[in-house]
Amino acid sequence: MGASMQSARLYLLKKPNARGIEEKITLKYSCKDAESRQRIYKATSLGSATTVTPGITAQEYADRRAKLAASLPDNAIAILTSSDTKYRSGAVFYEFHQEPNFLYLTGFNEPEAVVVIEKGSGEEYNFHLFLRPKDARAEQWDGARSGEQAALDVFNADEVLFLRGPLTTYTDEYEVRRYIAKCSGLGRFFRNQDAPPNDFQVMIKGSKVKPLNPLMHELRIRKSEAEIANMRMAGKISGRAFTNAMRRRWTKEKDLGAFLDYDFKIGGCEASAYIPVIAGGRNALSIHYVRNNDILKDGEIVLVDAGGEYGGYIADITRSWPINGKFSDPQRELYEAILRVQRSSVSLCRESANMTLDKIHEVTEHGLKDALKQLGFDVSGDAIQTLFPHHVGHYIGLDVHDCPGYSRSVPLKTGYCVTVEPGIYVPDDERWPKHFRGIGIRIEDSICSAALVTCPRLTPGKAAQPQNLSLANLTPTSA
């Protein structure tokens, strides 16, 4: 243990437990080697302009880390763990999906890695990337690993430490183990080690632990130009896939879902951003209907909530259209009412409007209530909460619900990306006009401040024939 015993804060991103509760752990802190905290971050000459992930350069990743470091107080460290491979059963694994904060800071898309950002005083900080070493045998089975050199060159790590090798100096020290047991990704650095405590363990021992998420959200909430370009790309590709889907006739939810997934990928997205909702008829009354295995019936509407992912950034779109290409009168009336409200709510998503998502929700709810009243609905009491039971929107970005937990009562600024998704779902209940019962319609676009990510030119007035239904001119016609 060194001479300079100091108190410090440890910012730890913990995976919330099943109930979503973050545990608070108190550990002591001391720093053995003051010099080790004096290293100044230097981007390597290699690769600062290189894109690490689509559209995002090594320099932008470095800037993000610098911003995080700048938001930490002196003598603090931030620890983030990558996602682990998740198994469906036995050796059958799910598609790997990197932990979004980890991806945001590194662009590193492999499991079993840890980032430590160590903040000394002033603007100095160290960026450590712990990762799996190159291993020819493992790579023969599981695919290529980046390894040490890539970490230094591409990810601009100051110092790379391996899971094996240098890390054998980590210990089985009881307090650290107990702490580690609650933090899965870090466990591998500390288990089964017999050596005396190393600098790192000594340093985090006794440290006060604080959640990292609030600091990450402040970084992630406002998108950079490169991020917006990625979201625009995801929106453009996804929008095209919707248009292509609308041009065809579908008889099964499953087939329509498969087509969209295919078209997102063929169009240039990496994958679907989330499990879609492909809901024919009454299935649309269940907001998170994802069985997607029913028959699509003539005369009904299909509600499709889906989107692709580009460079890790998602698009979130919902369209509701008549399965046979022609709206019935009640379907058209309801659709047009929601469309009008949606378009006016979208226009509020700009910094100059000084609106929050909560405020836009209020305005939307009001607009829907008025429209429903005109259509003959009794909107007294809690009617609108039954017919429009969800919030009008959420933040989007690397996550479908980006910056989860970030307040919806902060004014939208340029660079904030959100969805606007009013919907009306009329239960089979005598309380509601008979001809509207069983109809569920939602219209959702992804919006970046004033700009529309998904370019939804929903122009009323154009006739929509089954063969030319598209995002650009989906306007109801009577049957």
Ligand SMILES: [Mn+2]
């Ligand atoms: Mn959404």
